[in-house]
Amino acid sequence: MEIDAQLIAYLEELSCLILSEREKQRLTDDLREILNSMARLEELNTTGVPERSHPFDNVNAFREDVVQPSLSREHILQNAPAHNSEFFIAPKTVE
Protein backbone atom coordinates (compact mmCIF):
# COMPACT_ATOMS: atom_id res chain seq x y z
CA MET A 1 0.00 0.00 0.00
CA GLU A 2 1.33 3.40 -0.96
CA ILE A 3 1.17 5.99 1.83
CA ASP A 4 0.60 9.26 0.02
CA ALA A 5 -0.99 12.62 0.73
CA GLN A 6 -4.33 11.41 -0.61
CA LEU A 7 -4.46 8.44 1.76
CA ILE A 8 -3.45 10.61 4.71
CA ALA A 9 -6.25 13.06 3.88
CA TYR A 10 -8.72 10.15 3.68
CA LEU A 11 -7.63 8.76 7.07
CA GLU A 12 -7.83 12.26 8.51
CA GLU A 13 -11.44 12.49 7.41
CA LEU A 14 -12.40 9.02 8.63
CA SER A 15 -10.89 9.57 12.05
CA CYS A 16 -12.33 13.07 12.42
CA LEU A 17 -8.88 14.57 13.03
CA ILE A 18 -7.36 17.81 11.77
CA LEU A 19 -3.62 17.43 11.30
CA SER A 20 -0.96 20.10 10.80
CA GLU A 21 1.46 19.77 7.86
CA ARG A 22 4.18 18.62 10.29
CA GLU A 23 1.91 15.97 11.79
CA LYS A 24 0.96 14.76 8.34
CA GLN A 25 4.61 14.36 7.40
CA ARG A 26 5.39 12.52 10.63
CA LEU A 27 2.37 10.25 10.17
CA THR A 28 3.41 9.48 6.59
CA ASP A 29 6.90 8.47 7.77
CA ASP A 30 5.53 6.42 10.68
CA LEU A 31 2.98 4.58 8.58
CA ARG A 32 5.59 3.77 5.92
CA GLU A 33 7.89 2.38 8.57
CA ILE A 34 5.10 0.30 10.10
CA LEU A 35 4.15 -1.11 6.70
CA ASN A 36 7.79 -1.93 5.96
CA SER A 37 8.09 -3.78 9.25
CA MET A 38 4.92 -5.71 8.57
CA ALA A 39 6.14 -6.50 5.07
CA ARG A 40 8.99 -8.49 6.61
CA LEU A 41 6.40 -10.98 7.91
CA GLU A 42 5.63 -11.82 4.30
CA GLU A 43 9.05 -13.46 4.12
CA LEU A 44 8.00 -16.11 6.66
CA ASN A 45 7.09 -19.50 5.29
CA THR A 46 3.61 -20.19 6.68
CA THR A 47 2.87 -23.29 4.65
CA GLY A 48 0.89 -25.72 6.81
CA VAL A 49 0.29 -23.14 9.56
CA PRO A 50 -3.46 -22.81 10.12
CA GLU A 51 -5.03 -19.39 9.76
CA ARG A 52 -6.12 -17.85 13.05
CA SER A 53 -7.61 -14.61 14.25
CA HIS A 54 -6.32 -14.51 17.79
CA PRO A 55 -2.88 -15.12 19.32
CA PHE A 56 -4.31 -17.16 22.22
CA ASP A 57 -5.49 -20.73 21.96
CA ASN A 58 -8.37 -20.45 24.38
CA VAL A 59 -11.93 -19.89 23.24
CA ASN A 60 -15.32 -19.25 24.91
CA ALA A 61 -14.18 -16.91 27.68
CA PHE A 62 -17.64 -16.25 29.04
CA ARG A 63 -19.13 -14.66 32.12
CA GLU A 64 -22.48 -15.52 33.67
CA ASP A 65 -25.39 -13.16 33.12
CA VAL A 66 -25.19 -11.61 36.59
CA VAL A 67 -25.56 -7.92 37.37
CA GLN A 68 -22.84 -6.13 39.35
CA PRO A 69 -23.11 -2.55 40.60
CA SER A 70 -22.29 0.20 38.11
CA LEU A 71 -20.22 3.26 39.00
CA SER A 72 -21.90 6.26 40.58
CA ARG A 73 -22.91 8.98 38.18
CA GLU A 74 -20.72 11.56 39.96
CA HIS A 75 -17.72 9.31 39.35
CA ILE A 76 -18.62 8.76 35.73
CA LEU A 77 -19.11 12.40 34.87
CA GLN A 78 -16.24 13.92 36.84
CA ASN A 79 -13.58 13.53 34.17
CA ALA A 80 -15.77 14.49 31.23
CA PRO A 81 -14.73 17.68 29.44
CA ALA A 82 -18.35 18.85 29.58
CA HIS A 83 -21.35 17.58 31.51
CA ASN A 84 -24.36 18.66 33.50
CA SER A 85 -25.75 16.86 36.54
CA GLU A 86 -27.08 13.92 34.50
CA PHE A 87 -25.51 13.82 31.05
CA PHE A 88 -22.29 14.04 29.13
CA ILE A 89 -22.37 17.04 26.84
CA ALA A 90 -21.05 16.24 23.38
CA PRO A 91 -20.87 18.01 20.05
CA LYS A 92 -24.18 17.94 18.26
CA THR A 93 -24.31 15.18 15.67
CA VAL A 94 -27.79 15.45 14.19
CA GLU A 95 -29.02 18.61 12.51
Place this chain on the structure above:
Amino acid sequence: MGYPEYQVIIGLEIHAELATESKVFCSCPTTFGAAPNTQVCPICLALPGALPVLNEKAVELAVKAGLALGCEIPPFSRFDRKHYFYPDLPKAFQTSQLDHPLCRSGIVEFRVDDQTYQVRINRVHLEEEAGKSVHSGERLQGSHYSLMDLNRGGLPLIEIVTEPDLRSGEQAKAFLERLRTILRYIEVSDCKMQEGSLRCDANVNLSINDNGKNVRTSIVEIKNLNSFRAVERAINYEAQRQYEDYLDGNMSLNAGKITAGWSDAEGRTYVQRQKEQADDYFYFPDPDLVPIEISAEQVESWRSQLPELPAEREARFVTQYGLSAYDAGVLTAAKGIADFYETVVENFDGDPKIVANWVMGEVLRMLKDAGDEAEQALAEAPLKPHMLAELLQLLQSGAINGNQAKEVFAEMWTSGKDAAVVVKERGFEQISDTAAIAELVNAVIAANPKVIADIQGGKTSAMGFLVGQVMKKTAGKANPKLVNQLIREQLNIT
Protein backbone atom coordinates in the same frame (compact mmCIF):
# COMPACT_ATOMS: atom_id res chain seq x y z
CA MET B 1 -46.45 3.43 -25.21
CA GLY B 2 -47.16 2.48 -21.58
CA TYR B 3 -45.06 3.11 -18.53
CA PRO B 4 -42.17 0.69 -17.95
CA GLU B 5 -42.92 -2.17 -15.57
CA TYR B 6 -40.97 -2.40 -12.36
CA GLN B 7 -40.46 -4.55 -9.31
CA VAL B 8 -39.64 -3.22 -5.83
CA ILE B 9 -36.69 -4.97 -4.20
CA ILE B 10 -36.51 -4.79 -0.42
CA GLY B 11 -34.10 -6.18 2.12
CA LEU B 12 -34.35 -5.48 5.84
CA GLU B 13 -31.83 -5.11 8.64
CA ILE B 14 -33.49 -5.62 11.97
CA HIS B 15 -31.94 -4.86 15.35
CA ALA B 16 -33.40 -6.51 18.44
CA GLU B 17 -32.17 -6.00 21.99
CA LEU B 18 -31.68 -9.29 23.81
CA ALA B 19 -33.46 -9.97 27.09
CA THR B 20 -30.43 -10.46 29.32
CA GLU B 21 -30.08 -9.16 32.88
CA SER B 22 -26.64 -7.66 32.30
CA LYS B 23 -24.92 -6.03 29.32
CA VAL B 24 -23.08 -8.00 26.65
CA PHE B 25 -19.47 -7.25 27.67
CA CYS B 26 -19.83 -6.04 31.27
CA SER B 27 -22.03 -6.62 34.34
CA CYS B 28 -24.05 -3.38 34.24
CA PRO B 29 -27.83 -3.85 34.40
CA THR B 30 -30.04 -3.51 31.32
CA THR B 31 -33.12 -1.97 32.96
CA PHE B 32 -35.08 0.23 30.56
CA GLY B 33 -35.89 3.75 31.71
CA ALA B 34 -33.28 4.05 34.48
CA ALA B 35 -32.00 7.55 35.36
CA PRO B 36 -29.38 8.71 32.78
CA ASN B 37 -25.83 7.41 33.18
CA THR B 38 -26.58 5.24 36.22
CA GLN B 39 -25.87 1.92 34.44
CA VAL B 40 -22.34 2.66 33.30
CA CYS B 41 -18.94 1.21 34.27
CA PRO B 42 -15.31 1.46 33.09
CA ILE B 43 -16.02 -0.98 30.22
CA CYS B 44 -19.02 1.08 29.02
CA LEU B 45 -16.82 4.18 29.21
CA ALA B 46 -13.88 2.54 27.42
CA LEU B 47 -11.51 3.61 30.18
CA PRO B 48 -7.92 2.56 29.44
CA GLY B 49 -7.24 -1.00 30.58
CA ALA B 50 -10.89 -2.02 30.82
CA LEU B 51 -11.43 -5.44 29.23
CA PRO B 52 -14.71 -6.82 27.92
CA VAL B 53 -15.93 -10.30 28.95
CA LEU B 54 -18.67 -11.89 26.89
CA ASN B 55 -22.04 -12.65 28.49
CA GLU B 56 -22.79 -16.32 27.76
CA LYS B 57 -26.54 -15.73 27.91
CA ALA B 58 -26.28 -13.24 25.03
CA VAL B 59 -24.64 -15.93 22.88
CA GLU B 60 -27.34 -18.42 23.84
CA LEU B 61 -30.17 -16.02 23.00
CA ALA B 62 -28.59 -14.98 19.68
CA VAL B 63 -28.14 -18.62 18.66
CA LYS B 64 -31.69 -19.47 19.71
CA ALA B 65 -32.95 -16.58 17.58
CA GLY B 66 -30.94 -17.96 14.66
CA LEU B 67 -32.32 -21.48 15.18
CA ALA B 68 -35.90 -20.19 15.31
CA LEU B 69 -35.24 -18.39 12.01
CA GLY B 70 -34.01 -21.60 10.41
CA CYS B 71 -30.31 -20.65 10.44
CA GLU B 72 -27.20 -22.79 10.47
CA ILE B 73 -24.86 -22.29 13.41
CA PRO B 74 -21.23 -22.39 12.25
CA PRO B 75 -18.81 -24.02 14.72
CA PHE B 76 -16.57 -20.92 14.77
CA SER B 77 -17.52 -17.32 15.42
CA ARG B 78 -15.69 -14.17 16.45
CA PHE B 79 -16.02 -10.46 17.12
CA ASP B 80 -14.68 -7.63 14.99
CA ARG B 81 -14.23 -3.95 15.63
CA LYS B 82 -16.25 -1.61 13.46
CA HIS B 83 -14.73 1.84 13.62
CA TYR B 84 -16.59 5.08 13.50
CA PHE B 85 -16.49 8.28 15.44
CA TYR B 86 -19.63 9.29 17.19
CA PRO B 87 -20.13 10.54 20.74
CA ASP B 88 -22.51 7.68 21.61
CA LEU B 89 -19.64 5.22 21.15
CA PRO B 90 -16.86 5.97 23.69
CA LYS B 91 -14.46 3.32 22.30
CA ALA B 92 -14.71 4.85 18.82
CA PHE B 93 -15.55 1.38 17.55
CA GLN B 94 -18.54 -0.90 17.91
CA THR B 95 -17.84 -4.51 18.84
CA SER B 96 -19.69 -6.44 16.16
CA GLN B 97 -19.27 -9.44 13.85
CA LEU B 98 -18.23 -9.26 10.20
CA ASP B 99 -16.92 -12.48 8.62
CA HIS B 100 -17.93 -15.01 11.27
CA PRO B 101 -21.45 -14.27 12.56
CA LEU B 102 -23.08 -16.65 15.05
CA CYS B 103 -25.84 -17.65 12.59
CA ARG B 104 -26.16 -17.90 8.80
CA SER B 105 -28.54 -18.86 6.00
CA GLY B 106 -32.00 -19.03 7.51
CA ILE B 107 -35.49 -18.89 6.09
CA VAL B 108 -38.74 -17.44 7.42
CA GLU B 109 -42.25 -17.97 6.09
CA PHE B 110 -44.96 -15.38 6.49
CA ARG B 111 -48.41 -14.68 5.05
CA VAL B 112 -50.14 -11.76 3.44
CA ASP B 113 -53.85 -12.59 3.20
CA ASP B 114 -53.84 -16.20 1.99
CA GLN B 115 -50.54 -16.06 0.15
CA THR B 116 -47.45 -17.56 1.79
CA TYR B 117 -44.03 -15.99 1.15
CA GLN B 118 -40.50 -16.88 2.15
CA VAL B 119 -37.64 -14.59 3.10
CA ARG B 120 -34.08 -15.85 3.25
CA ILE B 121 -32.09 -14.73 6.26
CA ASN B 122 -28.52 -13.88 5.31
CA ARG B 123 -27.18 -13.77 8.87
CA VAL B 124 -27.81 -13.08 12.52
CA HIS B 125 -24.92 -11.56 14.42
CA LEU B 126 -24.29 -10.32 17.94
CA GLU B 127 -23.11 -6.80 18.67
CA GLU B 128 -23.36 -4.05 21.25
CA GLU B 129 -25.79 -1.15 21.39
CA ALA B 130 -24.49 2.41 21.26
CA GLY B 131 -25.42 5.02 23.86
CA LYS B 132 -28.32 7.35 23.34
CA SER B 133 -28.13 11.01 22.48
CA VAL B 134 -30.95 13.12 23.82
CA HIS B 135 -31.90 15.98 21.54
CA SER B 136 -35.15 17.06 23.07
CA GLY B 137 -36.37 17.65 26.59
CA GLU B 138 -33.74 19.67 28.37
CA ARG B 139 -32.68 22.25 25.78
CA LEU B 140 -29.25 23.73 25.75
CA GLN B 141 -28.67 27.34 24.86
CA GLY B 142 -27.31 27.72 21.37
CA SER B 143 -27.99 24.01 20.92
CA HIS B 144 -24.60 23.10 19.45
CA TYR B 145 -24.54 20.12 21.77
CA SER B 146 -26.18 16.79 22.41
CA LEU B 147 -26.74 15.22 25.80
CA MET B 148 -25.32 11.72 26.04
CA ASP B 149 -26.75 8.86 28.10
CA LEU B 150 -24.55 5.75 28.07
CA ASN B 151 -27.02 3.44 29.89
CA ARG B 152 -27.96 1.86 26.58
CA GLY B 153 -24.35 1.52 25.43
CA GLY B 154 -23.30 -2.12 25.61
CA LEU B 155 -26.75 -3.70 25.67
CA PRO B 156 -26.66 -6.96 23.70
CA LEU B 157 -28.14 -6.57 20.25
CA ILE B 158 -28.72 -8.98 17.40
CA GLU B 159 -28.72 -7.74 13.85
CA ILE B 160 -30.84 -9.85 11.51
CA VAL B 161 -30.10 -9.27 7.84
CA THR B 162 -32.49 -10.56 5.18
CA GLU B 163 -31.80 -11.24 1.54
CA PRO B 164 -33.59 -8.79 -0.79
CA ASP B 165 -36.63 -11.08 -1.10
CA LEU B 166 -39.44 -8.71 -0.17
CA ARG B 167 -41.50 -7.01 -2.89
CA SER B 168 -43.78 -4.47 -1.19
CA GLY B 169 -44.22 -2.41 1.96
CA GLU B 170 -47.11 -4.67 2.90
CA GLN B 171 -44.90 -7.77 2.68
CA ALA B 172 -42.15 -6.07 4.69
CA LYS B 173 -44.63 -5.22 7.43
CA ALA B 174 -46.11 -8.74 7.50
CA PHE B 175 -42.63 -10.30 7.63
CA LEU B 176 -41.57 -8.01 10.44
CA GLU B 177 -44.68 -8.87 12.44
CA ARG B 178 -43.96 -12.56 11.97
CA LEU B 179 -40.33 -12.02 13.00
CA ARG B 180 -41.41 -10.19 16.13
CA THR B 181 -43.86 -12.98 17.00
CA ILE B 182 -41.07 -15.55 16.68
CA LEU B 183 -38.60 -13.56 18.79
CA ARG B 184 -41.21 -13.03 21.49
CA TYR B 185 -42.25 -16.71 21.47
CA ILE B 186 -38.70 -17.80 22.17
CA GLU B 187 -38.31 -14.98 24.70
CA VAL B 188 -35.01 -13.66 23.35
CA SER B 189 -36.29 -10.09 23.06
CA ASP B 190 -39.35 -8.17 24.22
CA CYS B 191 -39.37 -6.44 20.81
CA LYS B 192 -40.98 -3.21 21.94
CA MET B 193 -40.75 -0.90 18.98
CA GLN B 194 -41.82 2.18 20.94
CA GLU B 195 -39.00 1.57 23.44
CA GLY B 196 -36.55 0.94 20.61
CA SER B 197 -35.82 -2.68 21.51
CA LEU B 198 -36.82 -3.61 17.93
CA ARG B 199 -35.75 -1.35 15.07
CA CYS B 200 -35.68 -1.75 11.35
CA ASP B 201 -33.70 -0.33 8.45
CA ALA B 202 -35.05 -0.98 4.95
CA ASN B 203 -32.98 -1.17 1.76
CA VAL B 204 -35.15 -0.27 -1.21
CA ASN B 205 -34.51 -0.09 -4.94
CA LEU B 206 -36.29 -0.86 -8.18
CA SER B 207 -35.68 -3.29 -11.00
CA ILE B 208 -37.20 -1.60 -14.05
CA ASN B 209 -37.90 -3.22 -17.38
CA ASP B 210 -37.45 -0.30 -19.78
CA ASN B 211 -38.09 -1.49 -23.35
CA GLY B 212 -36.56 -4.87 -22.63
CA LYS B 213 -33.57 -3.34 -20.89
CA ASN B 214 -33.21 -4.09 -17.16
CA VAL B 215 -32.33 -1.02 -15.14
CA ARG B 216 -31.67 -0.89 -11.40
CA THR B 217 -32.02 2.24 -9.33
CA SER B 218 -29.50 2.93 -6.57
CA ILE B 219 -30.25 1.31 -3.21
CA VAL B 220 -31.64 3.68 -0.62
CA GLU B 221 -31.33 2.61 3.00
CA ILE B 222 -34.10 4.08 5.14
CA LYS B 223 -32.86 4.17 8.74
CA ASN B 224 -34.53 3.78 12.10
CA LEU B 225 -38.08 2.84 11.24
CA ASN B 226 -39.73 2.43 14.61
CA SER B 227 -43.23 1.17 13.89
CA PHE B 228 -44.71 -1.48 11.60
CA ARG B 229 -46.79 1.18 9.92
CA ALA B 230 -43.73 3.36 9.33
CA VAL B 231 -41.95 0.42 7.64
CA GLU B 232 -44.84 -0.08 5.23
CA ARG B 233 -45.39 3.60 4.51
CA ALA B 234 -41.71 4.48 4.12
CA ILE B 235 -41.07 1.64 1.67
CA ASN B 236 -44.14 2.42 -0.43
CA TYR B 237 -43.28 6.11 -0.50
CA GLU B 238 -39.65 5.47 -1.42
CA ALA B 239 -40.51 3.01 -4.20
CA GLN B 240 -42.96 5.48 -5.72
CA ARG B 241 -40.44 8.31 -5.41
CA GLN B 242 -37.71 6.30 -7.14
CA TYR B 243 -40.07 5.38 -9.95
CA GLU B 244 -41.21 8.93 -10.53
CA ASP B 245 -37.65 10.26 -10.34
CA TYR B 246 -36.61 7.58 -12.83
CA LEU B 247 -39.35 8.60 -15.26
CA ASP B 248 -38.24 12.21 -14.84
CA GLY B 249 -34.64 11.18 -15.50
CA ASN B 250 -33.59 12.21 -11.97
CA MET B 251 -32.93 8.84 -10.34
CA SER B 252 -29.34 7.78 -9.81
CA LEU B 253 -28.60 4.26 -11.05
CA ASN B 254 -26.21 1.67 -9.70
CA ALA B 255 -24.48 4.22 -7.48
CA GLY B 256 -23.37 3.37 -3.95
CA LYS B 257 -25.90 3.08 -1.17
CA ILE B 258 -27.71 6.26 -0.23
CA THR B 259 -28.86 6.75 3.37
CA ALA B 260 -32.26 8.28 4.02
CA GLY B 261 -34.42 9.10 7.00
CA TRP B 262 -38.19 8.87 7.32
CA SER B 263 -40.46 11.60 8.61
CA ASP B 264 -43.62 10.00 9.92
CA ALA B 265 -45.33 13.37 10.30
CA GLU B 266 -44.63 14.44 6.71
CA GLY B 267 -45.00 10.94 5.29
CA ARG B 268 -41.79 11.21 3.24
CA THR B 269 -38.21 10.00 3.12
CA TYR B 270 -35.30 12.44 2.95
CA VAL B 271 -31.79 11.67 1.79
CA GLN B 272 -29.15 12.08 4.52
CA ARG B 273 -25.74 11.26 3.09
CA GLN B 274 -23.89 9.06 0.68
CA LYS B 275 -23.08 5.89 2.59
CA GLU B 276 -19.47 5.08 3.36
CA GLN B 277 -18.09 1.89 1.89
CA ALA B 278 -18.00 -1.02 4.35
CA ASP B 279 -14.18 -0.99 4.20
CA ASP B 280 -14.17 2.47 5.64
CA TYR B 281 -15.12 1.03 9.00
CA PHE B 282 -11.66 -0.60 9.04
CA TYR B 283 -13.06 -3.79 10.51
CA PHE B 284 -10.55 -6.09 12.14
CA PRO B 285 -10.80 -9.01 14.60
CA ASP B 286 -11.12 -7.80 18.19
CA PRO B 287 -7.96 -8.82 20.08
CA ASP B 288 -9.69 -8.30 23.46
CA LEU B 289 -12.19 -11.10 22.87
CA VAL B 290 -11.24 -14.70 22.16
CA PRO B 291 -13.21 -16.60 19.49
CA ILE B 292 -16.39 -18.55 20.17
CA GLU B 293 -16.66 -22.25 19.34
CA ILE B 294 -20.06 -23.85 19.55
CA SER B 295 -20.30 -27.64 19.46
CA ALA B 296 -23.06 -29.46 17.61
CA GLU B 297 -24.19 -30.89 20.99
CA GLN B 298 -24.56 -27.38 22.40
CA VAL B 299 -26.57 -26.28 19.37
CA GLU B 300 -28.90 -29.28 19.71
CA SER B 301 -29.30 -28.68 23.42
CA TRP B 302 -30.37 -25.06 22.76
CA ARG B 303 -32.62 -26.17 19.92
CA SER B 304 -34.38 -28.64 22.24
CA GLN B 305 -35.14 -25.76 24.62
CA LEU B 306 -37.07 -23.82 21.98
CA PRO B 307 -40.83 -23.78 22.51
CA GLU B 308 -43.28 -24.70 19.78
CA LEU B 309 -42.89 -21.91 17.20
CA PRO B 310 -45.84 -19.83 15.98
CA ALA B 311 -46.15 -21.50 12.56
CA GLU B 312 -46.23 -25.00 14.10
CA ARG B 313 -48.67 -23.93 16.77
CA GLU B 314 -50.95 -22.30 14.22
CA ALA B 315 -51.06 -25.52 12.16
CA ARG B 316 -51.76 -27.57 15.28
CA PHE B 317 -54.64 -25.29 16.32
CA VAL B 318 -56.27 -25.96 12.93
CA THR B 319 -55.99 -29.74 13.16
CA GLN B 320 -56.44 -30.22 16.91
CA TYR B 321 -59.22 -27.71 17.59
CA GLY B 322 -60.85 -27.48 14.17
CA LEU B 323 -60.22 -23.72 13.91
CA SER B 324 -60.01 -21.80 10.65
CA ALA B 325 -56.52 -20.76 9.54
CA TYR B 326 -57.47 -17.16 10.21
CA ASP B 327 -58.61 -17.83 13.78
CA ALA B 328 -55.55 -19.99 14.46
CA GLY B 329 -53.37 -17.12 13.17
CA VAL B 330 -55.01 -14.55 15.45
CA LEU B 331 -54.84 -16.81 18.52
CA THR B 332 -51.18 -17.75 18.01
CA ALA B 333 -49.94 -14.24 17.15
CA ALA B 334 -48.80 -13.86 20.77
CA LYS B 335 -47.61 -16.74 22.92
CA GLY B 336 -49.37 -15.53 26.05
CA ILE B 337 -52.70 -15.40 24.24
CA ALA B 338 -52.23 -18.86 22.68
CA ASP B 339 -51.32 -20.25 26.12
CA PHE B 340 -54.43 -18.63 27.62
CA TYR B 341 -56.63 -20.09 24.89
CA GLU B 342 -55.28 -23.60 25.37
CA THR B 343 -55.75 -23.48 29.14
CA VAL B 344 -59.39 -22.44 28.71
CA VAL B 345 -59.91 -25.27 26.22
CA GLU B 346 -58.38 -27.82 28.63
CA ASN B 347 -60.79 -26.72 31.36
CA PHE B 348 -63.89 -26.46 29.19
CA ASP B 349 -66.12 -29.38 28.34
CA GLY B 350 -67.33 -28.25 24.93
CA ASP B 351 -66.38 -27.05 21.44
CA PRO B 352 -62.95 -25.33 21.26
CA LYS B 353 -64.44 -23.03 18.61
CA ILE B 354 -66.70 -21.48 21.26
CA VAL B 355 -63.57 -20.71 23.29
CA ALA B 356 -61.90 -19.26 20.19
CA ASN B 357 -64.83 -16.90 19.63
CA TRP B 358 -64.72 -15.72 23.22
CA VAL B 359 -60.95 -15.20 23.32
CA MET B 360 -60.92 -13.41 19.95
CA GLY B 361 -64.01 -11.39 20.86
CA GLU B 362 -64.29 -10.51 24.53
CA VAL B 363 -60.71 -11.14 25.68
CA LEU B 364 -58.93 -9.39 22.80
CA ARG B 365 -61.39 -6.49 23.10
CA MET B 366 -60.23 -6.01 26.69
CA LEU B 367 -56.60 -6.03 25.49
CA LYS B 368 -56.89 -3.81 22.45
CA ASP B 369 -55.53 -0.70 24.15
CA ALA B 370 -52.58 -2.58 25.65
CA GLY B 371 -50.69 -2.77 22.31
CA ASP B 372 -47.26 -4.34 22.87
CA GLU B 373 -48.20 -4.98 26.51
CA ALA B 374 -51.20 -7.18 25.64
CA GLU B 375 -49.63 -10.42 26.87
CA GLN B 376 -48.58 -8.80 30.11
CA ALA B 377 -52.02 -7.24 30.59
CA LEU B 378 -53.60 -10.65 30.07
CA ALA B 379 -51.23 -12.32 32.53
CA GLU B 380 -52.03 -9.65 35.11
CA ALA B 381 -55.80 -9.64 34.54
CA PRO B 382 -57.77 -10.93 37.54
CA LEU B 383 -59.70 -13.23 35.20
CA LYS B 384 -57.77 -16.49 34.82
CA PRO B 385 -58.32 -19.02 32.04
CA HIS B 386 -60.03 -21.67 34.22
CA MET B 387 -62.52 -18.97 35.28
CA LEU B 388 -63.45 -18.25 31.69
CA ALA B 389 -63.93 -21.99 31.20
CA GLU B 390 -66.40 -22.04 34.12
CA LEU B 391 -68.29 -19.10 32.65
CA LEU B 392 -68.55 -20.82 29.28
CA GLN B 393 -69.75 -23.96 31.02
CA LEU B 394 -72.60 -21.98 32.62
CA LEU B 395 -73.44 -20.49 29.24
CA GLN B 396 -73.39 -23.87 27.56
CA SER B 397 -75.61 -25.50 30.20
CA GLY B 398 -78.23 -22.81 29.60
CA ALA B 399 -77.94 -21.43 33.12
CA ILE B 400 -77.33 -17.97 31.63
CA ASN B 401 -77.81 -16.53 28.17
CA GLY B 402 -75.21 -14.96 25.84
CA ASN B 403 -75.79 -11.33 26.79
CA GLN B 404 -75.68 -12.17 30.47
CA ALA B 405 -72.46 -14.12 29.95
CA LYS B 406 -70.84 -11.03 28.39
CA GLU B 407 -71.92 -8.91 31.33
CA VAL B 408 -70.59 -11.48 33.78
CA PHE B 409 -67.33 -11.66 31.81
CA ALA B 410 -66.78 -7.89 32.05
CA GLU B 411 -67.30 -8.02 35.80
CA MET B 412 -64.99 -11.03 36.21
CA TRP B 413 -62.28 -9.33 34.12
CA THR B 414 -61.90 -6.49 36.61
CA SER B 415 -62.99 -8.09 39.91
CA GLY B 416 -61.59 -11.60 39.54
CA LYS B 417 -64.78 -13.03 41.04
CA ASP B 418 -65.88 -16.50 39.99
CA ALA B 419 -68.55 -16.77 37.32
CA ALA B 420 -71.06 -18.48 39.63
CA VAL B 421 -70.68 -15.69 42.20
CA VAL B 422 -71.30 -12.91 39.68
CA VAL B 423 -74.25 -14.79 38.18
CA LYS B 424 -75.83 -15.07 41.64
CA GLU B 425 -75.06 -11.46 42.58
CA ARG B 426 -76.75 -10.18 39.46
CA GLY B 427 -79.66 -12.58 39.81
CA PHE B 428 -78.95 -14.02 36.37
CA GLU B 429 -79.43 -17.59 37.36
CA GLN B 430 -82.01 -19.07 35.01
CA ILE B 431 -84.84 -21.12 36.37
CA SER B 432 -84.35 -24.59 34.96
CA ASP B 433 -86.60 -26.31 37.49
CA THR B 434 -89.02 -28.21 35.23
CA ALA B 435 -91.80 -28.55 37.80
CA ALA B 436 -91.80 -24.82 38.62
CA ILE B 437 -91.85 -23.80 34.97
CA ALA B 438 -94.53 -26.39 34.08
CA GLU B 439 -96.82 -24.81 36.66
CA LEU B 440 -96.39 -21.38 35.06
CA VAL B 441 -96.86 -22.83 31.58
CA ASN B 442 -100.14 -24.39 32.62
CA ALA B 443 -101.34 -21.10 34.10
CA VAL B 444 -100.46 -19.18 30.91
CA ILE B 445 -102.21 -21.76 28.72
CA ALA B 446 -105.34 -21.62 30.88
CA ALA B 447 -105.42 -17.82 30.69
CA ASN B 448 -105.11 -17.57 26.87
CA PRO B 449 -107.72 -19.85 25.21
CA LYS B 450 -107.89 -17.69 22.04
CA VAL B 451 -104.14 -17.93 21.41
CA ILE B 452 -104.25 -21.67 22.03
CA ALA B 453 -107.02 -22.03 19.47
CA ASP B 454 -104.94 -20.03 16.93
CA ILE B 455 -101.92 -22.22 17.50
CA GLN B 456 -103.92 -25.42 17.20
CA GLY B 457 -105.43 -23.95 14.05
CA GLY B 458 -101.91 -23.84 12.56
CA LYS B 459 -100.71 -20.32 13.54
CA THR B 460 -97.60 -21.60 15.36
CA SER B 461 -96.00 -18.16 15.28
CA ALA B 462 -98.20 -17.28 18.23
CA MET B 463 -96.01 -19.61 20.34
CA GLY B 464 -93.68 -16.72 20.94
CA PHE B 465 -96.43 -14.87 22.78
CA LEU B 466 -96.87 -17.72 25.23
CA VAL B 467 -93.12 -18.02 25.83
CA GLY B 468 -93.03 -14.27 26.44
CA GLN B 469 -95.81 -14.53 29.03
CA VAL B 470 -93.92 -17.21 30.98
CA MET B 471 -90.68 -15.20 30.80
CA LYS B 472 -92.55 -12.16 32.12
CA LYS B 473 -93.81 -14.11 35.12
CA THR B 474 -90.22 -15.10 36.00
CA ALA B 475 -88.69 -11.67 35.34
CA GLY B 476 -86.79 -13.17 32.43
CA LYS B 477 -85.08 -15.85 34.48
CA ALA B 478 -86.78 -18.92 33.06
CA ASN B 479 -84.65 -20.97 30.72
CA PRO B 480 -86.30 -20.06 27.38
CA LYS B 481 -85.40 -23.38 25.77
CA LEU B 482 -87.12 -25.26 28.54
CA VAL B 483 -90.19 -23.00 28.43
CA ASN B 484 -90.51 -23.58 24.70
CA GLN B 485 -90.19 -27.32 25.13
CA LEU B 486 -92.82 -27.52 27.90
CA ILE B 487 -95.38 -25.46 25.96
CA ARG B 488 -94.91 -27.71 22.95
CA GLU B 489 -95.38 -30.77 25.14
CA GLN B 490 -98.56 -29.37 26.69
CA LEU B 491 -100.06 -28.50 23.30
CA ASN B 492 -98.80 -31.67 21.62
CA ILE B 493 -96.84 -29.73 19.00
CA THR B 494 -93.74 -31.44 17.72
